[in-house]
Amino acid sequence: MADAPLVLGVETSCDETGIGLVRGETLLFDAIASSVDEHARFGGVVPEVASRAHLEAMVPTIERACREAGVALRDVDAVAVTSGPGLAGALMVGVAAAKALALSLGVPLYGVNHLASHVAVDIVEHGPLPEPTLAMLVSGGHSSLLLVPDVTHDVRSLGSTIDDAAGEAFDKVARVLGLPFPGGPHIDRAAREGQVVIDFPRGLTTGRDVERHRFDFSFSGLKTAVSRWVQAREAAGEPVPVADVAASFQEAVTDVLTRKAVDACRTHGVGHLQIGGGVAANSRLRAMAQERCDAAGLELRVPAPKLCTDNGAMVAALGAQMVLRGRPASDLGIRADSSMPVTEVSV
Amino acid sequence: MLILALDTATSAIAVAVARDDVAPVVAVEVDPRAHTERLAPLVARALGEAGATPADVTDVVVGTGPGPFTGLRVGMVTAVTTGLALGVPVHGVCTLDVLAEQGLGATDADELLVATDARRREVYWARYARDGDTARPVTEPAVGPAGDLPDEVRALPTVGRGPLLYPDALTAPLDGVLDTDPAVLARIGARRLAAGTPMPVEPLYLRRPDALTTAERDLR
Numbered sequence: 229m230a231d232a233p234l235v236l237g238v239e240t241s242c243d244e245t246g247i248g249l250v251r252g253e254t255l256l257f258d259a260i261a262s263s264v265d266e267h268a269r270f271g272g273v274v275p276e277v278a279s280r281a282h283l284e285a286m287v288p289t290i291e292r293a294c295r296e297a298g299v300a301l302r303d304v305d306a307v308a309v310t311s312g313p314g315l316a317g318a319l320m321v322g323v324a325a326a327k328a329l330a331l332s333l334g335v336p337l338y339g340v341n342h343l344a345s346h347v348a349v350d351i352v353e354h355g356p357l358p359e360p361t362l363a364m365l366v367s368g369g370h371s372s373l374l375l376v377p378d379v380t381h382d383v384r385s386l387g388s389t390i391d392d393a394a395g396e397a398f399d400k401v402a403r404v405l406g407l408p409f410p411g412g413p414h415i416d417r418a419a420r421e422g423q424v425v426i427d428f429p430r431g432l433t434t435g436r437d438v439e440r441h442r443f444d445f446s447f448s449g450l451k452t453a454v455s456r457w458v459q460a461r462e463a464a465g466e467p468v469p470v471a472d473v474a475a476s477f478q479e480a481v482t483d484v485l486t487r488k489a490v491d492a493c494r495t496h497g498v499g500h501l502q503i504g505g506g507v508a509a510n511s512r513l514r515a516m517a518q519e520r521c522d523a524a525g526l527e528l529r530v531p532a533p534k535l536c537t538d539n540g541a542m543v544a545a546l547g548a549q550m551v552l553r554g555r556p557a558s559d560l561g562i563r564a565d566s567s568m569p570v571t572e573v574s575v
Numbered sequence: 576m577l578i579l580a581l582d583t584a585t586s587a588i589a590v591a592v593a594r595d596d597v598a599p600v601v602a603v604e605v606d607p608r609a610h611t612e613r614l615a616p617l618v619a620r621a622l623g624e625a626g627a628t629p630a631d632v633t634d635v636v637v638g639t640g641p642g643p644f645t646g647l648r649v650g651m652v653t654a655v656t657t658g659l660a661l662g663v664p665v666h667g668v669c670t671l672d673v674l675a676e677q678g679l680g681a682t683d684a685d686e687l688l689v690a691t692d693a694r695r696r697e698v699y700w701a702r703y704a705r706d707g708d709t710a711r712p713v714t715e716p717a718v719g720p721a722g723d724l725p726d727e728v729r730a731l732p733t734v735g736r737g738p739l740l741y742p743d744a745l746t747a748p749l750d751g752v753l754d755t756d757p758a759v760l761a762r763i764g765a766r767r768l769a770a771g772t773p774m775p776v777e778p779l780y781l782r783r784p785d786a787l788t789t790a791e792r793d794l795r
């Protein structure tokens with residue numbers, strides 16, 4: 229595929245400055261500069277800190293991506309950028325940078341949806357997406373079940389969180405347990421030493437809730453239940469079994485996620501499930517999803533953890549699909565849309 | 576030499592394309608909320624009107640603020656990525672220097688004040704002295720409430736949006752000089768380039784990010 233389009237992807241929707249280079253359906257290089265260490269001392273992502281870091285990291289990250297991919301910027305055939313959803317000020321840095329690149333290089337610009345990009349990234353790992361695809365995206369910013377007939381222009385939302393995102397619940401529970409930010413990897417690690425001994429609530433899985441919110445999620449009740457449980461232990465002067473609480477919490481989250489995802493596949497007659505987003509790196513989620521997909525006769529596709537978290541490769545992967553399928557390019561006047569709906573694949 | 580000059584640190588989205596001996600082509604829109612949308616189209620328009628293509632650009636000059644952060648960053652990141660893509664150098668000029676030089680033509684005074692909108696009921700400001708055709712900074716750029724400036728500074732002829740926003744504190748506005756004129760930015764850039772003056776491309780935020788660390792929260 230030497231003459232397949234070379235697409236540069238720019239991702240700045242949260243705290244990672246991501247620059248990816250994809251040729252056709254092949255990932256050449258994915259360069260990431262993360263400001264996560266700067267946010268850790270604030271206990272969460274601070275938008276202004278993230279935006280400043282994006283500006284600082286933009287040029288060095290583009291340079292590194294080109295160097296490692298062995299391409300020159302002038303060889304790029306198109307520029308794709310996350311135009312939303314995400315942190316407004318952070319998105320603006322990426323959108324402005326992508327416009328400047330497209331204008332300077334004289335190539336088309338594609339402003340694309342961050343969530344659709346999370347789905348498209350699997351193309352560079354496992355090949356063309358089955359159509360339709362059923363995708364579950366779980367991260368600090370999103371918890372969505374999507375039906376994707378065509379990732380370049382037809383993405384449908386089946387459900388999403390009605391309160392906290394799944395990754396947010398991990399961060400908040402980590403804090404309750406005295407584990408560092410970001411909570412996901414620390415809870416995963418602690419949980420490996422523990423047992424599932426506490427039966428924490430599974431939001432929106434019983435009775436009328438299922439009728440009204442079959443494919444939606446809710447994690448704030450779970451977070452509150454964990455916090456009350458820990459407080460009760462502390463009030464009684466007893467030690468908090470951190471590993472057991474982490475394991476029990478993680479079990480509740482992954483149980484709900486995988487149960488609803490498999491149900492969505494069955495309901496919509498889709499024979500495979502794709503999982504993306506930072507929480508897809510969670511070892512328990514991966515194991516339970518595999519078990520349940522096997523039991524239901526579904527194929528499970530999960531990109532490598534590095535491609536599940538926010539990165540530029542996913543934006544480049546979707547941009548390349550836009551080019552290959554002849555989708556219209558974006559205008560230089562596009563805006564950053566912090567609340568871009570998931571159904572809007574490009575602008 | 577063909578300079579692409581841009582500034583987004585004031586309410587204007589300001590672009591100029593300046594060639595050595597020709598009057599610069601200017602494209603400006605005043606909209607403090609549309610920097611992201613409008614800057615690139617204005618760059619394209621200015622280059623087109625100048626009969627130039629991006630490949631003709633030899634230097635990029637950018638206003639480094641101080642200015643409201645999100646707008647400021649749009650110009651800064653546009654400048655540095657344009658420089659990278661075209662393989663040309665990028666040079667920074669303090670936006671207040673530009674406004675000060677714009678103000679020189681509007682007054683005979685030997686000193687003037689630049690005061691721009693810093694949001695949060697504050698101004699970015701600096702004091703300047705006339706030095707031939709140029710304005711020499713007397714103070715470093717600073718941020719604070721207009722009313723907190725020394726009395727003799729507040730009384731100086733003032734350019735920027737400060738007097739519009741805080742007429743009680745800043746009582747000597749110079750008519751018509753509100754936002755960055757990119758032609759003046761390009762001129763300053765060319766002059767400093769010729770003189771070999773260092774022009775760092777560092778955003779002038781002047782404020783820390785508005786957040787408490789967990790350690791600071793615990794102290795409260």
Ligand SMILES: [Zn+2]
Pocket residue numbers: 342346367369505506537538
């Ligand atoms: Zn994401």
